[in-house]
Amino acid sequence: xxxxxxxxxxxxxxxxxxxxxxxxxxxxxxxxxxxxxxxxxxxxxxxxxxxxxxxxxxxxxxxxxxxxxxxxxxxxxxxxxxxxxxxxxxxxxxxxxxxxxxxxxxxxxxxxxxxxxxxxxxxxxxxxxxxxxxxxxxxxxxxxxxxxxxxxxxxxxxxxxxxxxxxxxxxxxxxxxxxxxxxxxxxxxxxxxxxxxxxxxxxxxxxxxxxxxxxxxxxxxxxxxxxxxxxxxxxxxxxxxxxxxxxxxxxxxxxxxxxxxxxxxxxxxxxxxxxxxxxxxxxxxxxxxxxxxxxxxxxxxxxxxxxxxxxxxxxxxxxxxxxxxxxxxxxxxxxxxxxxxxx
Amino acid sequence: xxxxxxxxxxxxxxxxxxxxxxxxxxxxxxxxxxxxxxxxxxxxxxxxxxxxxxxxxxxxxxxxxxxxxxxxxxxxxxxxxxxxxxxxxxxxxxxxxxxxxxxxxxxxxxxxxxxxxxxxxxxxxxxxxxxxxxxxxxxxxxxxxxxxxxxxxxxxxxxxxxxxxxxxxxxxxxxxxxxxxxxxxxxxxxxxxxxxxxxxxxxxxxxxxxxxxxxxxxxxxxxxxxxxxxxxxxxxxxxxxxxxxxxxxxxxxxxxxxxxxxxxxxxxxxxxxxxxxxxxxxxxxxxxxxxxxxxxxxxxxxxxxxxxxxxxxxxxxxxxxxxxxxxxxxxxxxxxxxxxxxx
Numbered sequence: 001x002x003x004x005x006x007x008x009x010x011x012x013x014x015x016x017x018x019x020x021x022x023x024x025x026x027x028x029x030x031x032x033x034x035x036x037x038x039x040x041x042x043x044x045x046x047x048x049x050x051x052x053x054x055x056x057x058x059x060x061x062x063x064x065x066x067x068x069x070x071x072x073x074x075x076x077x078x079x080x081x082x083x084x085x086x087x088x089x090x091x092x093x094x095x096x097x098x099x100x101x102x103x104x105x106x107x108x109x110x111x112x113x114x115x116x117x118x119x120x121x122x123x124x125x126x127x128x129x130x131x132x133x134x135x136x137x138x139x140x141x142x143x144x145x146x147x148x149x150x151x152x153x154x155x156x157x158x159x160x161x162x163x164x165x166x167x168x169x170x171x172x173x174x175x176x177x178x179x180x181x182x183x184x185x186x187x188x189x190x191x192x193x194x195x196x197x198x199x200x201x202x203x204x205x206x207x208x209x210x211x212x213x214x215x216x217x218x219x220x221x222x223x224x225x226x227x228x229x230x231x232x233x234x235x236x237x238x239x240x241x242x243x244x245x246x247x248x249x250x251x252x253x254x255x256x257x258x259x260x261x262x263x264x265x266x267x268x269x270x271x272x273x274x275x276x277x278x279x280x281x282x283x284x285x286x287x288x289x290x291x292x293x294x295x296x297x298x299x300x301x302x303x304x305x306x307x308x309x310x311x312x313x314x315x316x317x318x319x320x321x322x323x324x325x326x327x328x329x330x331x332x333x334x335x336x337x338x339x340x341x342x343x
Numbered sequence: 344x345x346x347x348x349x350x351x352x353x354x355x356x357x358x359x360x361x362x363x364x365x366x367x368x369x370x371x372x373x374x375x376x377x378x379x380x381x382x383x384x385x386x387x388x389x390x391x392x393x394x395x396x397x398x399x400x401x402x403x404x405x406x407x408x409x410x411x412x413x414x415x416x417x418x419x420x421x422x423x424x425x426x427x428x429x430x431x432x433x434x435x436x437x438x439x440x441x442x443x444x445x446x447x448x449x450x451x452x453x454x455x456x457x458x459x460x461x462x463x464x465x466x467x468x469x470x471x472x473x474x475x476x477x478x479x480x481x482x483x484x485x486x487x488x489x490x491x492x493x494x495x496x497x498x499x500x501x502x503x504x505x506x507x508x509x510x511x512x513x514x515x516x517x518x519x520x521x522x523x524x525x526x527x528x529x530x531x532x533x534x535x536x537x538x539x540x541x542x543x544x545x546x547x548x549x550x551x552x553x554x555x556x557x558x559x560x561x562x563x564x565x566x567x568x569x570x571x572x573x574x575x576x577x578x579x580x581x582x583x584x585x586x587x588x589x590x591x592x593x594x595x596x597x598x599x600x601x602x603x604x605x606x607x608x609x610x611x612x613x614x615x616x617x618x619x620x621x622x623x624x625x626x627x628x629x630x631x632x633x634x635x636x637x638x639x640x641x642x643x644x645x646x647x648x649x650x651x652x653x654x655x656x657x658x659x660x661x662x663x664x665x666x667x668x669x670x671x672x673x674x675x676x677x678x679x680x681x682x683x684x685x686x
Contacts, residue, residue, distance in 0.1 A: 049392055053472055053487055055440040059479040097398040097485050129396055135483070136402040142440050142474075142485035144396055 006106040019106070048154060050091075050147035052083040058138035066182045066197075069108055071210045072141075073115025079236070080145035081123050081214040082289040086234040087156075088219060089149035093128045094120065097142040099135035123216060153228070155293070160231040160250035164294040166313040167303055169218045171264040172239055173278055176285020177271055178202070178209035204266045212289045217308065225302045232293035239312075240283040241336040242292045244322055250294075253320040256313035256334065259327050283324070283334075349449040362449070391497060393434075393490035395426040401481035409525045409540075412451055414553045415484075416458025422579070423488035424466050424557040425632045429577040430499075431562060432492035436471045437463070440485040442478035466559060496571070498636070503574040503593035507637040509656040510572075510646055512558045514607040515582055516621055519628020520614055521545070521552030547609045555632045560651065568645045575636035582655075583626040584679040585635045587665055593637075596663040599656035599677065602670050626667070626677075 011019055056062060056076050064072075077094060084091040096116055100109070120127055125145070185197035199206055215234075222229065231250055233242045239261065247254050263278050271278040294315055295303055303309050313324075322334040354362055399405060399419050407415075420437060427434040439459055443452070463470055468488070528540035542549055558577075565572065574593055576585045582604065590597050606621050614621040637658055638646055646652050656667075665677040 049489075051394075051436070051438060051472060051487070051489060053438040053440050053474055053485070055442055055474045055476050055483070055485055057442050057476055057478050057483070060442070060477050093394070095394060095396040095487060097396050099398055099400050099403070099483065129394060131396055131398045131485075133398050133400055134403050135400050135481070137480050138478075140398070140400070140442065140478070140483050142396070142398060144394070144438060144487040146392075146394060 007102075011106065047148040048089075048151050050084055050087050050089040050149060050154065051144060052080055052087075052147075053142065053144040054080050054083070056141040056143075058140065063182075063186070064139065065186055067210060069111040070115035070118070073112040073117075074119045074211055075115075076141045076143050077116055077119035077123075077125070077145075078212050078214050078289065080143045081119070081125065081216075082212075082234040082236070082291075084145050084147035085214055085216060085219050086232050086291060087147065087149065087154045088222065088229065088232060089147035089154055090216075090219065091123060091125045091145050091147040093126045093146040095129040095144045096127055097131040097133075099133045099140040101135050101137055101139070104139065123214065155229045155232040156249070157231050157233050157246050158249035159229075160246050160252050160254075160294040160315045161296070162252060162315055162317055164230050164296055164315040165300060165303070165311050166243065166254060166256065166315065167293050167295060168235070168239065168262060168290055168310050168312050169215045169308055170288070170290040171262045171267070172235065172288050172290060173263050173271070173281035173285050174205045174208035174267040175212065175287035175289075176209075176238075176281045177267050177274075177276075178205035178207070179285075179287070180274065180276075181205060181270070182209065201266075202270065204264060205270055208267075209287060212287065214289060215291050218291050221306055221309075225299075227295060227299050227302055229293040229295050232291060235286075235288045235290045235292050237286045237336075238282070238284040238288075239292065240324075240334045241286075243313075244334055244336050246292065246294065247315075247318075247322045250315070251318050253316040253318050254313055254322045254334070255316055255320075256324040258324055260310060260312040262310040262312075350445075354449065390491040391432075391494050393427055393430050393432040393492060393497065394487060395423055395430075395490075396485065396487040397423050397426070399484040399486075401483065406525075406529070407482065408529055410553060412454040413458035413461070416455040416460075417462045417554055418458075419484045419486050420459055420462035420466075420468070420488075421555050421557050421632065423486045424462070424468065424559075425555075425577040425579070425634075427488050427490035428557055428559060428562050429575050429634060430490065430492065430497045431565065431572065431575060432490035432497055433559075433562065434466060434468045434488050434490040436469045436489040438472040438487045439470055440474040440476075442476045442483040444478050444480055444482070447482065466557065498572045498575040499592070500574050500576050500589050501592040502572075503589050503595050503597075503637040503658045504639070505595060505658055505660055507573050507639055507658040508643060508646070508654050509586065509597060509599065509658060510636050510638060511578070511582065511605060511633055511653050511655050512561045512651055513631070513633040514605045514610070515578065515631050515633060516606050516614070516624035516628050517548045517551035517610040518555065518630035518632075519552075519581075519624045520610050520617075520619070521548035521550070522628075522630070523617065523619075524548060524613070525552065544609075545613065547607060548613055551610075552630060555630065557632060558634045561634050564649055564652075568642075570638060570642050570645055572636040572638050575634060578629075578631045578633045578635050580629045580679070581625070581627040582635065583667075583677045584629075586656075587677055587679050589635065589637065590658075590661075590665045593658070594661050596659040596661050597656055597665045597677070598659055598663075599667040601667055603653060603655040605653040605655075 081091045181202055231246050233245055235242050243254055258279050261282050263282055268278045271281055323331050324334055325331050424434045524545055574589050576588055578585050586597055601622050604625050606625055611621045614624055666674050667677055668674050
């Protein structure tokens, strides 16, 4: 039994909502009306409104055996904000709906919402609504994020042009390696009850899977430097899959260079330890929530200045296909194995 | 085995999304970018944006034994549109996220989306995004609806004032009675396999629970007659519960008259057959998706003209409490037993 456990039933549905939203602060002037009515009201004069939604299901997208609820709350917001940034927009509001079975206590939901509010605070986003309900089994999370962007500044997946440079923010492959480590330690724990997981020196990769961040800094950099990417997507399914999305939507091909793909040194060492190819982890591992975007050649100098951006290749004509050139100089077609193929 | 069954796995996730959205038409000029990117873009110059979200979980909110998937798709949109109308706003876009186990075929999802698109068509709403994912068990639906309203025209739950008239659209209690009938027939069916359900002459109440409508006509009537309700809420948990919400938020009391509560004659007859009190069904049965609102006395004549609106009581000072006066002339406090209490 938990040291302190309050049954959700003692609060009732409305009591629970009051409880979970009582510290909810309004940060944007555009949030005219927030939680507590049938709907929330937003004012977006002269701006375009962006909306995106994602559902996270226990046993499919997360495992509560090694995902702390606070991290899960944080991450469920981040994955949606990442989609808003991928439009070159700024997130302003979210709604959060959850369904949970009676094995969840108020304390457990508190922890989850602590993470939700931490993400909202960090990214200056208002939680403006949602739904809380029961499930027969498991924990289900559905977040919708709203963002704003100046008219005609939003960036889709379909604008890449021949000779555009292909860029990636941050470093790739870490989240997949973190997941691999957690799955391995879970297996050992289940087989040998009582053995504590060995996560020493693996903070980086574990953090990448459990508590990712969204790349607001990149969008702010574009504004500051007056860069308008020609296409953009967030990397949730691996670099290969996302590059192919851009090529398909833009009706182009692409060339990526293996040696240019940014991989964190700790992630690389861990991959070697597991006899995995770090490049494969970057290409096909998912959940890095970095941004993949293309820019015109005129913006090469501006982008080169930013240490958080790597130029990994360029756009070609559709007929040339989508390929990667290895460190050894060989050319291979890009394939969208996706996230699951490596599991 | 179904006569025709296509496994979702044969399409893949993106194939499935393409498949499910290929007939998705844009109806609002404000929908700048719809399904197919990380987020959707909307343009709301000079209007306020309304957003609401609802989650529906199999085994909690619906039973696939008697809910046809097409009706379920329709209803999952309607319950969200009803929340938008309850703000005195017009819905313009929705996002639809679903999680489903591998027992669902493409044909089953087609049926569901047929209902979704039917509701979108009828209410002139664009489906602009969503997420499709797997669940370990059961079918989970999460809809977010966006709407627009002229600045300062939106109506909350908190504006009711002493002496305002309390009004209800349509008729109440039918959905609860429909659910009661379906649950009864399900029980008989399970106990005596092969017995077909007896739903004869019960189209009205069965329709109320399986395929509700949202009250767009009432919002249009307000516009036409230049009526600004002082408070409004949609009736999803029964008249009692919703009236108490308005009183709590507006810091008022209220008087309702039993004899004024609109109850359909077929519903009333069916209630008598089950030895249920029709008034209790209206007060505490849920899912009618009618509108409960208050108006200033100056609007009495305008509202009286509309046969779809009943004046059921008036707002009092908070100190007088929230009460109902029965046909026999007795006064009882209103209690929010809610939907589950009658089950």
